[in-house]
Amino acid sequence: MKISPEETTAFAATREKSTHVAGVRPRDAASILLVDRSSNTPKVLVGRRGSGHVFMPDLYVFPGGRRDPRDHALPYRSDLHPLVIEKLLVGSRSGMGVKGARALALAAIRELCEETGAAIIDALAADLSMLRYVARAITPPGSVRRFDTRFFLGFLDEMSLDLSNLGDSSELVDLRWLDMADLSSLNMPLITRKVLSEVKELMAADPSPSFGGPVPFYSARHGQLVRTRL
Template identity: 30%
Template sequence: MSTAQLRLASTVMLVRDAPAGFEVLLLRRNKDLAFAGGAHVFPGGSVDVNDGDPTLTARCSGLDPSEADARLGVTDALRFYVAALREAYEEAGILLVVDDLRRPASDLELQLRVARRALVEGERSFAQIVQHLDLVLDVGALIYVAHWITPEGAPRRFDTRFFLARVPPQQLATPDRSEIVGEVWITPERALDAYYQGQFELVLPTVKNLEFLASFGDVETLLDAARALTSVPPIQPRFYRRPDGSVAVALPDAPEYRQASATVLASGEALPTRPATGP
């Protein structure tokens, strides 16, 4: 079985109001990336050691450290929230901060765009940007909704917390053009249709979370339901091989799950990102 170390990670599903109900932001990963290359994903990535920097957690609003720990069931949980905000900013150019009425929104957007280039190019850290622009991170805008763990047998494994948040109307998504090469605001239903028609590549957690989103008709109903969640159990699927030798993923309630515990991806074999076909 794979000995790949689990990396802590955070992902955020960013939603906005739309004529057809609401849309969610999906980013297309560079096809050359080792993990889910070419797939459409929500903004997210590994929790960095600096995400727990006291200078950052001291600038978090809407959720105190003890509340965050209780919600996620771990200590120092604010780092997961900070990581989700940082990744959304780095990958998509969207940063959720508490409104500062002293500063016009247009001024802040310009400052954030300039600072983001410095972040992506490694010239400044996220903490430096937050301090320099005197930002207050709106962790209270993030609603914890899911917890997925990459199956054993993968060369890279993540222990990922999924959050949900509404995007301020003035913020536009702009991919970093390095790891992320494209973006789309799309209804969950259309994203799932594109997946089953072979137009989108999606990993299983993205599919299942899109199904969750698609069960609601508008942003307010979705957010209310997400806030009402009292338990977020971890989900760890397993890989299994189909009769044609291809790899698929089984959820714990699937009959294939018990037969899948010894499946390991071969060297160079990618995570399944397309719907399974055939028996």
């Protein structure tokens, strides 16, 4: 997937709108694309960040947030696929280890529940075995907040989730299932749109993607958006 000059300009413009802060180090974070593929056109759950947020206000994003120390201790029913763990460890800081990789997935599930009202059905223990690792992105230098975000893909039909209380929270409002065939209808950060496009192409090639495929990695280099693979 090529990055156009227009997209690179948009990436730089987004960074310049934020208060420029030097020396902010990226914090580990996780996000989840929860996809409903029950109809002919898959849909993904997104919500709008409130206008009071310092980071990405008023933009539609996937549920997610930074990894907390307590995420290591969260219960899980089934572990991540070994190939997913292997990919999560590629390029990560030394010493993260398997527990740290698993904590990223647990953070994504925790944030999904906290931000949307979704709940885990099976004894509050998450099933991580069906999560795919589909992208990684680091917020560029100079941003008021910086995150090293790992994006997971979860299919609604493969996850034991209760969505009966799905609704707005202090983090995300106007929750909606976005038609993945139309990515132009909402105001999204460039990186959210890029990851969504990646997953759309992935699912077009295989509606049930493998667990060990190449993972696109977005980062900044000399003010330019760069895409490599893990």
